Amino acid sequence: MAGEGEKMEVEPVPTTEDEEEDCSDLADLLSSVDDAAKSAADKIAILTSILSEPSNRYGPSASAVKERAVYALARAYCVDSKYDEVVTLLTGDICAPFFANVTKAKTAKVVRAVLDAVCALAPDELDMQAQVCRNIVSWCVAEKRTFLRQRVEAKLASVLFLQDKYGEALALLDNLLVELKKLDDKTLLVEVHLVESKVHHGLRGMAKSKAALTASRTNANAIYVAPALQSQIDLMSGVLHCEEGDYDTAHSYFLEAFEQLDQLDDREKAVPCLKYMMLCKILDGLSKALGISATGATGIRSDRNAADISGMISGKRGVKYAGTDVEAMSAIASAASKRSLKEYEAVIVRYPRELQDDLLIRHHLGTLQEQLLESNLIRIIEPYSCVEIEHVANLIEMPLPVVEKKLSQMILDGKFHGILDQGKGQLIVYEDAGTDKAMEKGLKVIENMDKVVTSLFSRSHNLRSMMV
Template sequence: MNSPLLPILSSTCSQEEKEIAFLEMQKPVIRSRNYDALCENIINIKNFWSEITTSRIIKIIRKLFSLIQCDNDLKLIIPFLNDLIDWATKTNRNLLRLDLECKRIYVYIYINKFHEALTSIKHTIKDLKKFDDKTNLIMLYVYESKAYYKIKNFSKAKSSLTSARSLAVSCYCSYELQAQIDLFNGMYLCDSRNYQTACSYFIEAVEGFRIDKNDELCRVAFRYLLLSNILKDNGNLKNKSVNFEHSLSNNKKNKFSYDDDNIIQILNNVKVAIKERSLKKYLDILENNKIILDSDEFLNSHLKYLYDILLEANIIKIIEAYSIIYLKYIADDLGFDVDVVEVKIRKMILDGSINGIIDHNDMSLILSNKKEEKQVCNEILEKISKIISN
């Protein structure tokens, strides 16, 4: 570890000054992604800074971790964290070890290794409870909830989030951590089609991330707030959310602006398409922005769900006055190809939304009256019953 700042670590400078000096020395190492050297510098820090405490090391590692860029190469720091965990274990620095294990779990989730994350969480939670480390425990419950959600185990995802919420009430919880809890609450409520309540949680999440100056997650929460406003069949909160967007965009302290956010632009275009009652325009938005929307599974699935229910509602509105109707007529009215309408009507017939059959001779939809069918069936059953009794 060669640096002009190195003598500061063994000088009579304050602990804070030494911490700043050490962090400055590691910035070039992090930029070059030389994690082996970074690990060696942390392990050998006591050789230069003899009076450093474990709590100070934990604080320094947290700050160093925040300097590491979250991208596709984040998986490269797994060996780095493994080496630090081994060192902390050998030197009986249990609190440091647990903090490092929490960071490794975060990386597992970020690089989509959800099963590895859940396995680590199971063991780490037990140790965190022993040391009564509530902050990391809340964080792990949030990670656990996210991991279960990603592997489609929704009941366990909700259960983990409930544990995080319960614990957050009984102790101090940072704005960012509370905002993450609110964000997931909003997502799970959206999945349950409770959009009104979801909006409230998303607003809290936006505010929490804004206070914490976490622009990236604040953007995500705001996207979901706009999404839930679009999804709910109620405009009462619409003006409130627009005003909230305005206040965020003009906040001088944080200077958050979402005008350049591609996903927010897409959501605004979706709102326009719905207002114009143009399902074709809606579908074009989804197809033209497929790569962007595929990056957010939650948002994409809800936009597709909304498209499906709007398409069904429009088809039912068109066919309700007819007993026989050509598919081409429905397609022309909606602005779609006949093939698209045929596929959708087939699904609607199968799930019982439409009571009828498709005549392939002239590509028409023949609708039948459920009440009349039921009456005929009852009459047949009644006659059969009389025959049997006689």
């Protein structure tokens, strides 16, 4: 968003002098940059010469050429991995004459476009992105560009979130939200609340994350929201429902986000949505197959086809988004369907980047591993009333201390009834005792009698008060 002065300022009306201004030499230089034979250094030198040409031409035509030169120079620096130059490009001497001779609205447009291009061309260079944002914020403070500063600070907060610097991002967002609520800038409030929700989710504060997402949705309902931003809101809604164990609702939100991104042909953001949809299908199917809910209820069934996701990756979707990410989730689904802990661990080792880099997938695959381990242990000990723990560890092919610790945890959680005889190294499993109906009814009678006595005592107390 532009500042107050930026809102009111319009492009100057071309004069006769501007119309007659000859900038064909600059246009020719800019066109020569497209020559594939030129090296990156030559392209950078040509673009720099356009921005620092001695004639100081800043008419409409010359400004348009120089604007394109700024974009091309940012791309050239990123392609050539000259990230130090990227950091100082906008706030250094190269762009200073151009920004000093164009309108504030044009300056804000160029700064935001270059920042978006740099983040897209070098997505893994988070330190560079953060430093670029900080430089622009300092420049905005010096130039009193309040609205542009707020936009860049929102971008900086999202970069800090990607760097896992949650505390620093949250402090920046808190100050920014105070300013934005005074201005009632709903467009930016939607984005900032969305980033705030992601930060709280990273800190595992689900209640605050949900509150921030609700605030983002509330502001979004009052304005038009671009499909790209709406997809991110739906994606975050799916993430929070997935964390709550409501996999059906989460799947529907992920599907909404995926379809919007698919229409925008944004493969980079659509693939994670597809992975999340597959994750929800796997978790929901395994929960039903094992009879284990999100909170860990007991009971097992042997429906092994419940975690099958072959239908989700067939047809156009499978062809368009085929790759290692989809292969990794398919392998996880196969291991979950077979309830094979060994195969599951092999998949984790085979696809570390696809399965461990994403916060949501990493967290829920840990839950999935616990469910698989519990289901395999229950299946092994089910025929026995007394079994050696070492024998169980050999069958499941895991270290004895790990198995012993897990069995004790399952006993405490009520997954099955039994005790560990550590002196003999044995697990004693008790049969599930049926509930005593007479005891339950007796307790219910006592509870009702207590309510009656309490009510009579209250009435007698009121009568005494009236007599006095």
